[in-house]
Amino acid sequence: MSxxxxxxxxxxxxRAGSWxxxxxxxxxxxxxxxxxxxxxxxTNVPPPPVDELQGLKTYIANLAKAQKLADGYADANGDxxxxxxxxxxxxxxxDEIGFSVVALEDPEKAQIQWKDxxxxxxxxxxxxxKYLADIETVEDQVRAVREGRLHVTAFNTGQVPTAVNTAGxxxxxxxxxxxxxxxxxxxxxxxxxxxxxxxxxxxxxxIGFAALSSNSGGxxxxxxxxxxxxxxxxxxxKVVYTGxxxxxxKELAAGQHDAVCVANDQxxxxxxxxxxxxxxxxxxxxxxxFPPLCFGxxxxxxxxxxxRVKQVFTGFSFDGTSVGELYKAQGKAxxxxxxxxRDWKTIREVDDALTHLLDGK
Numbered sequence: 331m332s333x334x335x336x337x338x339x340x341x342x343x344x345r346a347g348s349w350x351x352x353x354x355x356x357x358x359x360x361x362x363x364x365x366x367x368x369x370x371x372x373t374n375v376p377p378p379p380v381d382e383l384q385g386l387k388t389y390i391a392n393l394a395k396a397q398k399l400a401d402g403y404a405d406a407n408g409d410x411x412x413x414x415x416x417x418x419x420x421x422x423x424x425d426e427i428g429f430s431v432v433a434l435e436d437p438e439k440a441q442i443q444w445k446d447x448x449x450x451x452x453x454x455x456x457x458x459x460k461y462l463a464d465i466e467t468v469e470d471q472v473r474a475v476r477e478g479r480l481h482v483t484a485f486n487t488g489q490v491p492t493a494v495n496t497a498g499x500x501x502x503x504x505x506x507x508x509x510x511x512x513x514x515x516x517x518x519x520x521x522x523x524x525x526x527x528x529x530x531x532x533x534x535x536x537i538g539f540a541a542l543s544s545n546s547g548g549x550x551x552x553x554x555x556x557x558x559x560x561x562x563x564x565x566x567x568k569v570v571y572t573g574x575x576x577x578x579x580k581e582l583a584a585g586q587h588d589a590v591c592v593a594n595d596q597x598x599x600x601x602x603x604x605x606x607x608x609x610x611x612x613x614x615x616x617x618x619x620f621p622p623l624c625f626g627x628x629x630x631x632x633x634x635x636x637x638r639v640k641q642v643f644t645g646f647s648f649d650g651t652s653v654g655e656l657y658k659a660q661g662k663a664x665x666x667x668x669x670x671x672r673d674w675k676t677i678r679e680v681d682d683a684l685t686h687l688l689d690g691k
């Protein structure tokens with residue numbers, strides 16, 4: 331007889347315990363991995379997406395606050411410029427005239443270029459003239475006028491309204507040709523071999539602007555590209571800032587941008603300096619005329635001193651001077667008096683349109 335078979339070992343409970351152990355280990359590993367991920371996720375928070383238009387948004391917000399004369403300034407005659415102080419003791423006490431041109435100019439070079447005019451200003455006013463080389467930004471320049479430290483200066487076209495409204499700047503003279511014409515146009519330039527034939531073709535391209543504070547190198551083209559061609563920065567094209575009109579032309583000729591927006595009097599300056607050749611670029615848009623950079627004085631400059639400053643501008647001829655050499659390529663020969671309410675009307679309209687550039691975007 332064969333021996334009866336021994337009962338089989340009770341293996342099922344052992345297998346169930348093994349699976350429970352395995353499942354437990356997997357759960358522990360998953361929890362551990364989740365903990366490690368959470369640790370690195372919340373201790374190494376990735377930076378938020380870069381807003382490439384933040385600088386433009388900030389500029390627009392500040393521009394919107396500077397659309398009318400600031401509190402403390404009066405305009406009884408309606409010329410849109412701050413009136414002189416009502417009380418004589420509110421006029422500036424000027425022992426030495428602080429002078430500068432637009433803030434973005436190289437101060438060392440500017441002092442050489444404007445030395446003959448500064449000499450005429452000294453002779454005509456009887457006061458020493460000092461170039462304020464510490465003014466490096468437009469904000470510095472506006473502040474220096476407001477504080478009474480800068481007495482004769484020039485703002486670029488687009489910055490004049492802000493200087494008028496926030497610093498009491500009084501526009502007086504623009505640089506003009508022999509006939510007294512002082513207008514220029516904004517042009518959108520591309521390389522001569524570019525396939526772009528119209529600003530509409532700039533969608534998806536990179537456009538160089540001089541600066542947001544510049545009318546022709548920033549504000550006007552931003553508005554024109556939106557209103558005439560339905561192109562918005564960030565959405566339809568990439569914006570880069572060159573810092574200067576002449577540099578914009580130079581960099582375009584070198585192939586650094588698909589297009590640039592410049593004042594055509596500054597374009598002529600770039601050609602005259604040999605930084606680019608006319609045959610290297612082509613214009614695909616030309617605006618209506620704008621007034622160029624403008625010289626003026628603070629509203630609280632003493633009347634007798636202001637009158638003498640005006641006489642210097644009126645009588646100064648560029649012929650044979652350092653200033654004449656500077657503007658020879660542009661055909662400029664003298665200063666011409668301006669009317670802010672009339673001549674800057676279009677610029678003020680551009681500013682107003684710019685404050686709504688990104689509405690709904």
